[in-house]
Amino acid sequence: MASKNRTLHELSSKNFSRTPNGLIFTNDLKTMYSIFLICLELKEKKHSNDTKSFLFTPFSKHFPFTFSYQEAIQAMGQLELKVDMNTTCINVSYNIKPSLAFHLLTLFMSSKLLHTPQDRTRNEPKEKVLFQPTPKGVAILQKYVRDIGLKRIPDILLSSFNSMELFTFERSSVTDSIIHSDYLMHILFIKMMGVKPNVWSPTKPNDPLPCLSLLLEYANNDDTFTFEKSKPEQGWQSQIGNVDINNSERVSPLAHRFFTNPDSESHIQYYVSDTGIRLFENKAFGTSKKITIKYSFTTKAIWQWVMDCTEIMHVKEAVSLAALFLKMGLIVPVLLPPSRTDKKKFQISRSSFFTLSKLGWDLVCWKGYKSNNIRAPNGDIIDLDISLTSHVSAGDEKRTLEENDGFAQELLISSSNHSLNKLDYVLNDPGMRYLFRRHLEREFCVENLDVFIEIKRFLKKMTILKRLIDSKRGNKKINIGTSKNNVVKTIDSALMKQANECLEMAYHIYSSYIMIGSPYQLNIHHNLRQSITDIMLHPQSPLLERFPTSLDDSLLESTESNSSSVGSTDGHTLQELPEVILKPSKTSWNEDSLFQKQTPYQISKELKPAPLNLADAHCNETSLEQSNIILRYSSDDAEDYNGTHNSLPATLKILRKLYPLFESVSNEMYKLMNNDSFQKFTKSDVYKEANSLIEIQEKC
Numbered sequence: 001m002a003s004k005n006r007t008l009h010e011l012s013s014k015n016f017s018r019t020p021n022g023l024i025f026t027n028d029l030k031t032m033y034s035i036f037l038i039c040l041e042l043k044e045k046k047h048s049n050d051t052k053s054f055l056f057t058p059f060s061k062h063f064p065f066t067f068s069y070q071e072a073i074q075a076m077g078q079l080e081l082k083v084d085m086n087t088t089c090i091n092v093s094y095n096i097k098p099s100l101a102f103h104l105l106t107l108f109m110s111s112k113l114l115h116t117p118q119d120r121t122r123n124e125p126k127e128k129v130l131f132q133p134t135p136k137g138v139a140i141l142q143k144y145v146r147d148i149g150l151k152r153i154p155d156i157l158l159s160s161f162n163s164m165e166l167f168t169f170e171r172s173s174v175t176d177s178i179i180h181s182d183y184l185m186h187i188l189f190i191k192m193m194g195v196k197p198n199v200w201s202p203t204k205p206n207d208p209l210p211c212l213s214l215l216l217e218y219a220n221n222d223d224t225f226t227f228e229k230s231k232p233e234q235g236w237q238s239q240i241g242n243v244d245i246n247n248s249e250r251v252s253p254l255a256h257r258f259f260t261n262p263d264s265e266s267h268i269q270y271y272v273s274d275t276g277i278r279l280f281e282n283k284a285f286g287t288s289k290k291i292t293i294k295y296s297f298t299t300k301a302i303w304q305w306v307m308d309c310t311e312i313m314h315v316k317e318a319v320s321l322a323a324l325f326l327k328m329g330l331i332v333p334v335l336l337p338p339s340r341t342d343k344k345k346f347q348i349s350r351s352s353f354f355t356l357s358k359l360g361w362d363l364v365c366w367k368g369y370k371s372n373n374i375r376a377p378n379g380d381i382i383d384l385d386i387s388l389t390s391h392v393s394a395g396d397e398k399r400t401l402e403e404n405d406g407f408a409q410e411l412l413i414s415s416s417n418h419s420l421n422k423l424d425y426v427l428n429d430p431g432m433r434y435l436f437r438r439h440l441e442r443e444f445c446v447e448n449l450d451v452f453i454e455i456k457r458f459l460k461k462m463t464i465l466k467r468l469i470d471s472k473r474g475n476k477k478i479n480i481g482t483s484k485n486n487v488v489k490t491i492d493s494a495l496m497k498q499a500n501e502c503l504e505m506a507y508h509i510y511s512s513y514i515m516i517g518s519p520y521q522l523n524i525h526h527n528l529r530q531s532i533t534d535i536m537l538h539p540q541s542p543l544l545e546r547f548p549t550s551l552d553d554s555l556l557e558s559t560e561s562n563s564s565s566v567g568s569t570d571g572h573t574l575q576e577l578p579e580v581i582l583k584p585s586k587t588s589w590n591e592d593s594l595f596q597k598q599t600p601y602q603i604s605k606e607l608k609p610a611p612l613n614l615a616d617a618h619c620n621e622t623s624l625e626q627s628n629i630i631l632r633y634s635s636d637d638a639e640d641y642n643g644t645h646n647s648l649p650a651t652l653k654i655l656r657k658l659y660p661l662f663e664s665v666s667n668e669m670y671k672l673m674n675n676d677s678f679q680k681f682t683k684s685d686v687y688k689e690a691n692s693l694i695e696i697q698e699k700c
Contacts, residue, residue, distance in 0.1 A: 034144035183431030194276020447520035
C-alpha cells in the first residue's frame with residue numbers, strides 16, 4: 001500500500017472538446033450538467049426563504065426539485081464538486097459567466113435534460129420560470145454519481161423522477177460521432193418500438209416505472225454497494241432509510257394524458273424507455289378511397305423518443321439517427337393525406353406518417369399481434385413489402401454512403417473470425433458489444449469491459465503521440481528558417497496537448513479502476529497494480545500546473561444556437577434538416593502498439609461499426625471525467641503558461657512506463673472476459689435474443 005506522504009496534487013484547466021462542426025462533446029455536456037445538479041442540492045420541498053416572491057403566490061402549485069433562472073446563473077458562476085475517498089480526493093470546479101450560463105441552460109433544455117413544469121410546451125429558458133430535471137436528466141445524473149464515486153445520493157435519485165433507463169451509445173474519441181453497425185441499429189429499433197404496440201388513448205393507464213433497486217443497481221440490504229466499505233455510514237444505505245426501493249407502483253410526475261399524446265407539443269413526452277413510441281391504430285389515409293393502416297407513427301414521435309430516451313444531446317444528431325431507420329428499410333412512408341411526408345427528403349413533422357416495413361415488422365416480433373398490414377377500401381389486404389428507394393430519401397440525395405477514412409474507427413480486436421461464438425466478434429460489433437455490456441451489468445462486472453475499452457483508446461492515442469514525435473524528428477532536417485520555426489512550434493503545441501491528454505487518460509483509468517479503493521476496482525494481479533501505483537505516485541508530477549483554456553461567451557454561440565430547439569414542430573418540419581452522412585468502414589488500422597508497425601486488415605460487411613457523422617472534419621478530444629490522487633479540475637478565463645517544454649520529457653517518460661503495464665491490464669481483462677463472462681453470456685437470455693435477431697437478418 002502506498003504511504004501517506006506519496007500524495008500527488010494536480011491542477012488542470014481546460015476547454016470543452018468540440019465536434020468537427022463545433023458542437024460540445026456529449027460526455028462534456030453530461031458531466032457539466034451532472035455537476036450543476038449536484039451543486040444545486042435540489043430538494044423535494046423548497047424552504048420559503050429559498051424562493052423569490054414572484055415565483056409563488058398563495059394559489060400557485062408546488063413543483064418539487066425545481067430551481068429558478070437566477071439560482072441557475074448564480075450556481076454556474078461557482079460550481080465546485082469535491083469527492084473524498086480513502087485514498088483519493090477529486091475537486092472539480094467551473095467558473096462560468098452569466099452569458100455562457102444562459103447558453104448552457106439553452107443546451108440543457110434542447111437536450112431534454114430540463115423542462116419547465118409550469119409550461120410544459122416551453123422549449124427555451126426564460127427568466128421568472130422554474131426549471132426541473134427530466135427523467136433523462138436524472139438518468140444521466142445517476143450514471144455520473146456512480147462513476148465518480150459520490151457518497152451522498154442526490155435526493156432526486158430516490159424520487160419518482162428517477163424512472164428512465166437510457167439507451168447509450170459508444171462514441172468516437174476523436175469526433176464524438178456514434179459508433180454503430182446495422183446490428184446496433186436493429187437493436188435500437190426494437191427498443192424504440194417496444195415489446196408490444198404502444199397505442200395511445202386518453203384512457204390508457206400510466207406507463208409503469210421500473211423499481212429504484214433496478215435503476216440504482218442496489219439490490220442488497222447489507223449495503224454491499226458502497227464505494228468504501230470501511231465507512232458504511234457514508235454508504236448509500238444510510239440515505240435510503242425508509243424509501244421502498246422495490247416499490248413497483250410508483251407514478252411519474254410527468255404522467256399526463258394530454259402531454260403524452262403523440263400530437264402534443266409537450267417538451268417532454270416519455271418518462272420510461274421500454275414501452276416504445278406511441279402509435280396510431282387503424283388510422284385511415286386517403287380522400288375518396290380510404291385505406292386503413294394497422295399501426296402508424298409520425299417522424300416527430302420517432303425524434304421525440306430518441307431525444308427523451310437515449311443519451312443523444314444534439315437535435316440534429318437525433319434527426320440523423322431517425323433517418324437511418326429509413327435508410328435501412330425498417331420504416332416506409334405514407335404518402336396519402338392527411339400525411340404530408342415529403343417525397344424527396346426525410347423531415348421531422350407531426351404530419352409526416354410512416355409505418356413498419358416487412359423487415360421492420362419481422363424485427364420487432366410483437367408476439368400475439370397480427371402482422372402489420374394495409375387494408376384497401378374493398379377490404380383486401382395489401383402486402384407491405386415496399387422498396388426503400390421507391391420514395392423518400394434521407395437528407396441530400398447527392399450524399400451517399402461513403403467509405404470511412406478509418407481514423408475514427410473504434411474496433412477493438414483484429415480478427416478474421418466472425419463467429420458469434422467468439423469473443424472477438426462480440427467486441428468488434430457495436431451491437432453485440434451492447435448486448436454483452438447488458439449481460440455484464442447484470443453480473444455486476446461491467447467494469448472489465450469498460451476498462452478494456454478505455455485502455456484500447458489510451459493505446460490508440462499513444463500511437464498518435466508517437467506519430468507526432470516522429471514528425472518532429474523528421475522536421476529537424478528542414479533548413480528553411482522561419483518556415484521551420486513555424487512547423488516546429490505547431491508540432492510542439494500538438495505534441496504537448498496530446499501528451500497531456502494521454503497522461504490524463506492514464507490518471508482516469510488508474511483512479512477509476514486500478515487504485516485500491518477506486519469506484520470500480522479491478523481484480524488484477526497485485527504486482528501489476530503496485531507497479532502502476534509506483535509510477536502514478538511519483539514524487540514529481542509531469543502534468544502542467546495549468547493547461548491553456550479559453551472559456552468565453554463565444555464558446556457556445558454560432559453552431560450551438562442552431563441546434564438549441566426542435567424548430568417548428570408546430571409548423572410541421574424542422575427549420576434546417578442536416579445532411580445525413582453514414583460512413584461504414586472497409587479498412588481499419590490496428591493501432592494497439594506504440595512501437596510496432598501494424599498492417600491493415602479487412603473486415604466483413606456485418607462488422608462495420610461506423611461513426612454517425614454530421615460533418616467530415618476531425619477534432620481533438622479531451623475528457624472531463626478524469627481524476628488522479630488529488631486532482632482539481634477548473635475552467636475559467638484563459639491564462640498564459642510557461643514551462644511547457646520542461647515538463648514534456650517527464651510526461652513522455654511516465655507514458656513510456658505506463659504503456660506496457662496498461663497493455664498487461666487490458667490482456668488480463670480480455671482473458672477474464674473470455675474465460676468467464678463470455679461463457680456465461682453464451683448461456684444467457686440476451687445471447688438467445690442475439691441469435692434470434694441474427695437469424696431474422698440472414699433471412700432478409
